[in-house]
Amino acid sequence: MNFFTPALLHWHAHHNQRTLPWKGIADPYKIWLSEIILQQTRAEQGRPYYERFTEAYPTVHDLARAPEDEVFRLWQGLGYYNRCRNLLATARTVSEDLGGKFPETYEGLLALKGIGPYTAAAIASFAFGQPHAVADGNVYRVLARYLGIFTPPATTEGKAVFSGKANALLEKNDPAAWNQAIMDLGATVCTPQNPRCAVCPLHRHCYAFQKNAIAELPARMAKAPLRQRFLHYLILEAGGEIWLSRNDDMAGIWRGLYQPFLIEANEALDTKTLAAHPDFRKLAPDVGALQYEGHLQRKLTHQALDIRFFRLRVSGKPAVLSGNGLWTRPDHIAQLPLPKPIALFFEKKAYF
Ligand code: SF4
Structure with missing residues (x-):
């Protein structure tokens, strides 16, 4: 048994204080909605949008039937408007072609517009208990620091490396708890600046903490000019x-x-x-x-x-x-x- 997973799950059960309106729910529509809103958006910024969308469109059928201008108006301020276009396209596919039911498999979810590996893993694990690890910025940071991975996660090679490590460490009996735990640890303890290593459940075996390499991890790619x-x-x-x-x-x-x-x-x-x-x-x-x-x-x-x-x-x-x-x-x-x-x-x- 590795040290990482039990330590992470113990922290999640006893010390994780993070509260979010979409946390712990099992409705695939609401999980999907929250994940699309949170792509490229911080949780605090996304929260009011999630609340407005779920109030205006309580079901995927409501969203699918909504006029396009109205949905764009509600999305206004989140940017990345392709996400909103894909949101509507997928709502219509699920409502009209799939009888309002999201696919229950990772592959079925991945076939929907705007759903990439991260969102498919999140819906598959949170809504259907499927053993797929999520890999977002928070997860990359925790794994890069804990395991000492110097491949930039933004590269194709990096994505494959991090996804492989996350799936190897995933608690297959409770993938939803593991996914939630690692994302919350990244968001509240292993933060980009000034991580709180003293209260981190992983510090005893953390590469970056032990080797004083926190500032170098996760590794970054050179930025393209604006x-x-x-x-x-x-x-x-x-x-x-x-x-x-x-x-x-x-x-x-x-x-x-x-x-x-x-x-x-x-x-x-x-x-x-x-x-x-x-x-x-x-x-x-x-x-x-x-x-x-x-x-x-x-x-x-x-x-x-x-x-x-x-x-x-x-x-x-x-x-x-x-x-x-x-x-x-x-x-x-x-x-x-x-x-x-x-x-x-x-x-x-x-x-x-
Ligand atoms: S010990 Fe520090 S650097 Fe390592 S995972 Fe925990 S918070 Fe992150």
């Missing part, structure tokens, strides 16, 4: 209405969300240089003078965004604007799903 983008949003106003269009760019970060008229450039433009831009000139001759309204910086995982807002009153509605857009009253904007920085701008400027 792509810098300059987005200029023109708030077009005509007859008390504002123009917003749905972003249908397949490669776009905010696909499916509404945004004002966008001009993207290789550098930040001021009112003069923006007015000379070919996309701006397409709006002519019906437009007035540009007015600078504000500026935001945002960092995403792979992109740095420089976002500038300009206001432009137009006497008529420019013919070039058509397709997937709409003219809307300012008090209706809050009903539409918007990227967070754009929602912030409208809120700050008291449009709604």
Whole structure:
């Protein structure tokens, strides 16, 4: 018998104080919902979203039937909107094709949109007691430090190494407890900075603690440089209405969300240089003078965004604007799903 698993489970049974609204539940729909919300999102940030979603859509059928704009509106602020698109697609598959029942096997779960190895293992173990170990950032950290694994977990090789170790250590008689225990230990004791080794149940045999190697583990990959983008949003106003269009760019970060008229450039433009831009000139001759309204910086995982807002009153509605857009009253904007920085701008400027 290894030392790791009994020590971890003893700690979980007697000292684990972490409380989360989705902890201990066995409903695969709610487990799935929490796991999708928590991908790339901290538990504390995800908690209110989980509560809003489960209140608005208590069952997978409710979510499957919900209008897309409404679901995106509820998701607003979590980012990574592909997750929301996949969430809806999978809700519809489960509701319409599988009679509302999630598959009970790891492989069956993996076949659903937006469900990768981690989420499939979480649902399979928490809802159905299947022996699959989860491997997320918390698990990688505990295992890298405890076992002294210097392969970066973000690599393909690393993922295979960590998944193999986790499954070898997993308590097969109670995979749900083991998975919950290691994730909670990583989140509350073996934290990225200043881990609390003195109260850690593993410290007696922990490689990093014994060898003073905590700062080096888990090993990191060199970061790819951020792509810098300059987005200029023109708030077009005509007859008390504002123009917003749905972003249908397949490669776009905010696909499916509404945004004002966008001009993207290789550098930040001021009112003069923006007015000379070919996309701006397409709006002519019906437009007035540009007015600078504000500026935001945002960092995403792979992109740095420089976002500038300009206001432009137009006497008529420019013919070039058509397709997937709409003219809307300012008090209706809050009903539409918007990227967070754009929602912030409208809120700050008291449009709604
Ligand atoms: S002893 Fe410290 S470094 Fe090792 S697993 Fe526990 S908290 Fe993490």
